[in-house]
Amino acid sequence: MSAAQPTTLAGGPLAPGDIPSGWLTSQEAAARAARGLVNVDTSRLRSDADVIRANVLTFFNVILAVLIAGLLFVGQYRDAFFVGIVTAANVVVSTIQELRATRTLRRLRALTAPRVHVIRDGVESAILAQHVVQGDLIHLRPGDQVVADGHVVARSAEVDESLLTGESDAVLKKPGDELLSGSFCTAGDLFYRAERVGNDAYIVRLTADARQLVRRLTPLQIRFRRILRMLLIATGVLGAALMVQYNVQERGFTESLTATTALITTVVPVGLLLGMTVAFAVGAVRVSRAGAIVQDISAVEALNYTDVICLDKTGTITANQLELERVEWMPGMEGYRPWLAAFAVATENDSKTAGALAAALGHERNAAQPTGKVPFSSERRWSALELTLGSERRAFVLGAPETVLALCEGGEALREAYERAAERGLRGVVFAEAPKLPSLDGAVGRLRPLGLALLRDVLRPEVREAFALMEQLGIEPKIISGDNPQTVAALLGQLQVRLKGGVISGPELEGLAPEAFARAVEEHSIFGRIAPHQKAAIVDALRRNRHFVAMVGDGANDVQALRAADVAVAMASGTSMTRAVAGIVLLRDSFEALIRGAREATFVLGNTARLSKLFLAKSIYAYLLIVATNLLGLDFPFLPRQGSVTALLTLGIPAIFISISVPPPEAGRDFTRNVLRFALPASAAAAVAAIGVHLFTQGLLGRDIAEARTLVSLTLGIIGLIFVIEVLGLEGASWRSLTRPVMTFVLAGVLLAGLVFTVYVDWLRDFFGFTAVGAWEWSIVLTAVALAIAGQYVFSRYWPQILDWLTGAHLEAQAARGRAI
The missing domain is CATH 2.70.150.10 (Calcium-transporting ATPase, cytoplasmic transduction domain A)
Structure with missing residues (x-):
């Protein structure tokens, strides 16, 4: 049949x-x-062991593991314990996040x-x-x-x-x-x-690529890796020099290993990795409030850089539903409305068109029952139904105007109405009566046109506002669809959305040379009749044109493009494969949540900038301090466990509060310059103060190394807490709202009390290797702190003039006189 x-x-x-x-x-x-000829996907998915191995066996973790083992070997259990805690925390957080993502991928089934x-x-x-x-x-x-x-x-x-x-x-x-x-x-x-x-x-x-975990590095992560690589190289060189020097001076393997471990754990900002992870996670929670689920927390920070968003028409601009706008009836034929309603109800499960008609007209149907049917065919482009109401039997045809009107006697008014509606992006179906139910040989007979049902795609109500938000944020939309590009343009016209680029189709793109293809992608905003491989090519071309691209998709045909994009976004109603490969999944299929999420993502960048200021300042001053004390012939300025407790109170605990707070609006702007403008003066001031304390205590006063290390740790601890007050409490503060500054002062007071507590409680003092501190020692520490903060202020405020003076730039005008030689 x-x-x-x-x-x-x-x-x-x-x-x-x-x-x-x-x-x-x-x-x-x-x-x-x-x-083995069965329908089973046997492609290998990443196992839990693969994830754990990748996160544990990193270059940095291997170095730290060797040093921890060395400390345990020589009996330095307390130092090994504190170094191990920081390392384990980073490994656990990163492993849990990746295990979650991998298990999501493992559930992927096409x-x-x-x-x-x-x-x-x-x-x-x-x-x-x-x-x-x-x-x-x-x-x-x-x-x-x-x-x-x-x-x-x-x-x-x-x-x-x-x-x-x-x-x-x-x-x-x-x-x-x-x-x-x-x-x-x-x-x-x-x-x-x-x-x-x-x-x-x-x-x-x-979808084979979707089974592999995608690692997308954001610009911030790339910058941080570059900084981390530089610090690792500098630290490795200095660490090797310390090992050689200590052994040449016959200080013993234990002391040289302790100094090297303290160097690496202090200079390399291990805690910043953890702080960034927490900041990303908090950002993911904020974005979820806008209506999205974040599967890859780095995708949140990546939204800060997005300047192009590629969207499909179906499921993004439209809700993948049809809605009846009106029915244009031939003169005197409006009485057939109950028959059209009965036809629609009887076929409502056959197509979206029939379903939309049934939803709008179902309550107007008569009691006619279907007794025969010709299903819809793309070749015929119409369907037919025989309806019986009592002794009355009628046959009707519903289908595309181009086909059905050609079989009708008359109907010019409906043809003109359809052409006008098509220019507005509307769809139409013609309802006509047949002398009898059509047969297989196509003997339809002449049809009598009754009416034209005009339907429109249901447009998402938030789309217009989302496009306005994109314009405010400087994000350019690119519509990529498998439908006719003119239809897409007409739908955008219904929303009164005007895109700056033109309209182009997939066949037009197919034969272009790479340079012409890239130029066409840049110049056009609507792409129609696009094949799946072309979607990925468009995304690649945009990225080569130096754009940061987010791709929104819902079907298997979008997987390649999602993987090519910088930010992969899937609709919640899409296929499991798109949800699994995407970093962000939009609830309620509303891409407005993505645009609002881009606003929320600025918090992640701002908090990461604040964290970076503190951690980089600490890394630089620690490096300068270690180099200076070594050149001056002084002992190593602190033990690993002393550096760990100072870092916990001045960096670790404050980092939690920074990560969950709302940063000032300008905190993340001009990221690198903003961070270095704070970190360089702060680190220089802290390093000079600590070197002065160390030199004064051990070199001039002749005190033992334990007392010098105690005073250096107290000095750096208090300076670090003042830095926290500056970054967390005072940056961007206003007299109109003092809540944040006051709460930051309270936090710093509590942490300072904790630092003092470790010095005055006997068992804690002995555990951390501190010595008793009296009024004289406190006067040394507080004087150094005051000078350090004053130096930071002067250098940060007048650093261009200071650099000019140091380089002799103020004399350049005198040197430039006379004939050029």
Whole structure:
């Protein structure tokens, strides 16, 4: 029985004569399964062991592990303990985050239909999709997903391939046509043979990349890695020199190892990694309040740099739904409205068009019942229904105006109305009466036009505001769709959205040279009839044009482009594969949440800048301090555990409060210059103060190294807390709101009390290697602190003039006189 024949609406089990030949027996299916010819995706997913190994066995962690082992070997258990805590915290946080992402990917399955109908031993039965074997004969029915690639062997049906191609129109599949896994049957039914299964299936090959965890480095992470690499090199050189010097001076392996460990753990900003992770996580929570789920926390910070967002029409601009706008009736034909409503209700599950008509007109239907049907076909572009009301029997046709009006007598008024509506981006279907239900040979007879139903895509109400927000933020939208580009432009016109670029189609892009392709991508804003591989090429071209690109997708055809983008964003209603590869998933399918999330992301950048100021200042002053004391012939200025407790009170605990607070609006602007403008004067002032204390205590007063280390630690601790007050409390503060400064002073007071507590409690003092401190020692510390803060203020305020004076730039005007030589 063909889908094009008039049929009764009653369903039922297949008769033996309805089943085509060529099915497998149970024994044949079992034999093929034993040979591995089953519909199972065996591509390797990242295991938990892979994740743990990648996060534990990093270059920096290996170095620290060796040093910790060395400290344990020489009996320095307390120093080993404190170094180990910081290292373990970083490993645990990063590992948990990646395990979560990997387990999400592991649940990725391209095949969402759990059961299919196969013919074995001449009988139809439902089995799990992964139990299909190569050569199985499968019966595809409305709503079923194609689970393996193959060719149609009998009957015909309408198939929706939008998840693969982006085309929203269904495609008629007849005997001999190829079916691709990942598509869906929307009308009719057919039999096809499973030829490519498992890893060979199209949907698995298309989404193979989505099974691998994507690491996207943001510009901030790239900068930080560059800084970290420089610090590691400088620290490695100095550490090697210290090891050689200490052993040449015969200070012993224990002391040289302790000094090297203190150097690495103090100079390299390990805690900044943890602080950035916390800041990213807090940013993810803030973005989630805007209506998104963040799966990759670095994607939040990346939104700060996004200047182009690529969107699909379906599911982003439109809600993938149709809505009846009005019905244009031929003169005197409005009385057929109940018949149109009855037709729509009887076929509402056949298509989105019928569903929209049923939703709008269903309450107006008469009591007519369907007694015959010709399903919709893309080849005919119409469907027909016979309706019976008592003794009255009528036949009606509903379909595309281009096709149905050609079969009608008259109807010019409807044709003109349709042409005007099409210019506005509306869709139309013509309702006409036939003398009898059409037959397979196409003998429709002359139709009588009754009316034109005009439908429009349901546009998301927030889209207009989202486009306005993008314009405010300096983000350019690019619409990439599988539909006609003029239709997309008309829909944007309905929203009164005007994009700066032009309109271009996929076929026009296909033959362009790389330079012309890149220029076309830059100059156009609407891309229609775009194939999946072209989406990824457009994203790549935008990135090569120095744009930072976010891609919003919902189907399997978007996976390649999502992976190519800097920020991958998926709709919650999209396929599991797009949700798994995306860093951000939009709840309620509202991409407005992404635009609002870009605003929230500025908090992440601001807090990361504040963290970087403190941690880089500490790294630089520690490096300067260690170099200076070594050149002056002084002992190492602090023990690893002393550096750890100072870092905990001045960096670790404040970092938590910085990460969860709202930064000043300008905190993240001009990131590198902003951070260095604070870190360089602060580190120089702190280093000079600590060197002075160390030199004065051990060099001039002749006190032992333990007392010098105590005073140096107190000096750096208090200076560090003042830096916290500056960054967390005073930066961007106003007299109109003193809450933040006052709370920061309270926090600094509590942390200072903790530092003093470690010095005055006997067992803590002994544990950390401190000595007793009296009034004389405090006077040394406080004097150094005061001078350091004064020096920081002077240098940060007048540093251009100071540099000019040091380099003799103020004499340049005198030197430039006379004849050039």
